[in-house]
Amino acid sequence: MVSYASAMLDELMGRNRNSDPNEKPKDLNWADTEVCKYHLCSFCPHELFTNTRADLGLCNKIHDDELARNYRKSSKFMKMGYEEEFLFYLESLVSEVDRRIKRGHARLALNAAHQAQQLQGITDAQDERIKQLTIKINEAIEKVESLGCEGKVEEAQQLMKQCDQMKEERRLLEEFKTNYAIKPLNLNNSHKEMEVCPICGAFLVVGDAIQRVEEHLQGKQHLGYARVRETIENLRVSKLSC
Numbered sequence: 357m358v359s360y361a362s363a364m365l366d367e368l369m370g371r372n373r374n375s376d377p378n379e380k381p382k383d384l385n386w387a388d389t390e391v392c393k394y395h396l397c398s399f400c401p402h403e404l405f406t407n408t409r410a411d412l413g414l415c416n417k418i419h420d421d422e423l424a425r426n427y428r429k430s431s432k433f434m435k436m437g438y439e440e441e442f443l444f445y446l447e448s449l450v451s452e453v454d455r456r457i458k459r460g461h462a463r464l465a466l467n468a469a470h471q472a473q474q475l476q477g478i479t480d481a482q483d484e485r486i487k488q489l490t491i492k493i494n495e496a497i498e499k500v501e502s503l504g505c506e507g508k509v510e511e512a513q514q515l516m517k518q519c520d521q522m523k524e525e526r527r528l529l530e531e532f533k534t535n536y537a538i539k540p541l542n543l544n545n546s547h548k549e550m551e552v553c554p555i556c557g558a559f560l561v562v563g564d565a566i567q568r569v570e571e572h573l574q575g576k577q578h579l580g581y582a583r584v585r586e587t588i589e590n591l592r593v594s595k596l597s598c
Contacts, residue, residue, distance in 0.1 A: 384418065384420065385423070386430070387432075388418075390417060391417060391423055392417030392418060393441060393442065394417075394441075394442050394445065395424055396423065397438050397439050397442040398442070398587055400415050400417075401445065401449060402414060404576070404583065404584070405577060406576070407576075408580070410556075410577050410581075439591060439594070443588065443595075446591075450584060450585060450588060457554065457557040460557055464550055482529050485529060486529050489526040493522050493523060496518060496519040500516050503515065549563075550562065553572070555582050555585065556577050556580075556582075557581075558572065558577065558578065560572060
């Protein structure tokens, strides 16, 4: 907590805020321990995800663009092991988000399985109802014929109306089964098909409005992880070329 507050004050008032006005500020070198080596390499990941779910907290090291330029111009560039440490840290961040992506896929698969199970329960009940209706319809038709032979026309007509109602119910049930064999049932009106972003692990609505997709792609968390992944690839290529 102290380092966090100190870093915030350094950012607001400068790192020499506690120095005597007449005291000459210390000349920093990029190799000093208080200098952020991630920033020297390219960027500090702690600055990427501020105020997002992936917030890494405030870095308590010094971020100085001039020191970074001096390091990259020096003969020690790429020879201090900073890039290896940077790559290791970035890979750990990606490993963490990849685990979250894997959990997201597992969650969606579980939800889909649960929905399919619910649908199966519904269709099983429908099959049983269709079976019962068919039996009753056949019995009713036989009864109508019998009543007709007995001259009980009014009773036969009344029973025929009931038979037609049962046929309509059966038709609707069979139509329902046919439709949802092709298109899954939406058991919850608020449910939307979801997918997991392969870059940052966020849940997205499949086929969402272009504006919302763009908002996600331009979001701090997505851009942050995209930059981390791109930097990892660049560092690996640099290592191979050395």
